[in-house]
Amino acid sequence: MPSIVTGIIQDLNRTLIDAASIEARVAEMAEEIERDCAGEVLTVVALMDGSLFFVADLLRKIDLPIRLITLSASSYHGGTSSSGSLRVAWPEGMDLKGQTVLLLDDILDTGLTLSEIRLHLEAQGPRWLRCGVLLSKKRERAREVVAEYVGFEIEDEFVVGYGMDFDGRFRNLPCIGVLKLDA
Numbered sequence: 001m002p003s004i005v006t007g008i009i010q011d012l013n014r015t016l017i018d019a020a021s022i023e024a025r026v027a028e029m030a031e032e033i034e035r036d037c038a039g040e041v042l043t044v045v046a047l048m049d050g051s052l053f054f055v056a057d058l059l060r061k062i063d064l065p066i067r068l069i070t071l072s073a074s075s076y077h078g079g080t081s082s083s084g085s086l087r088v089a090w091p092e093g094m095d096l097k098g099q100t101v102l103l104l105d106d107i108l109d110t111g112l113t114l115s116e117i118r119l120h121l122e123a124q125g126p127r128w129l130r131c132g133v134l135l136s137k138k139r140e141r142a143r144e145v146v147a148e149y150v151g152f153e154i155e156d157e158f159v160v161g162y163g164m165d166f167d168g169r170f171r172n173l174p175c176i177g178v179l180k181l182d183a
């Protein structure tokens, strides 16, 4: 019986990272973060929606007290390349002063999103602030930005799955793949 996921996988040109490799790498990242933040309460600022599955899997593997703040940020507005303008919905009353903060996103691409949000968070005076991304594209950045935790370095291709979409689709793929151009 063909499942829904089998149907979506047919739209992929190829699988880039399979589900087992994602799980193993996310577990390693969790261990590293847990070690670096031992004894602290961690405030996680997660950029939705692309990082949803990554954040859910990662945080469940970190054995520390965690506060989660989600932000909606989008720079793609439906296409397959960054529009260059970022929309962020900042929650009211966010105060990170003196906190141990981990900013999480799905992909580091042009760097626009993380650099802008990182600056905004830094301005609030956290005690400690680091960024983690599941994927980092090997490409020139429009803005210099550091991600201290990187799951995988990938080529500069448009990817979907494991939370990442094309026009609202493909988020529920368990693996990460490259789309067929006609899909």
Ligand code: 5GP
Residues within 6 Å of the ligand: 047, 050, 075, 076, 082, 105, 106, 107, 108, 109, 110, 111, 112, 113, 114, 157, 158, 159, 160, 164, 165, 166
């Ligand atoms: P940046 O601001 O670094 O250019 O872009 C980061 C954001 O663009 C990520 O949070 C992600 O939502 C989106 N993005 C970048 N590359 C891709 C991609 O290959 N696939 C998908 N689905 N989103 C991407």
Ligand code: MG
Residues within 6 Å of the ligand: 047, 048, 049, 050, 051, 073, 074, 105, 106, 107
């Ligand atoms: Mg995003």
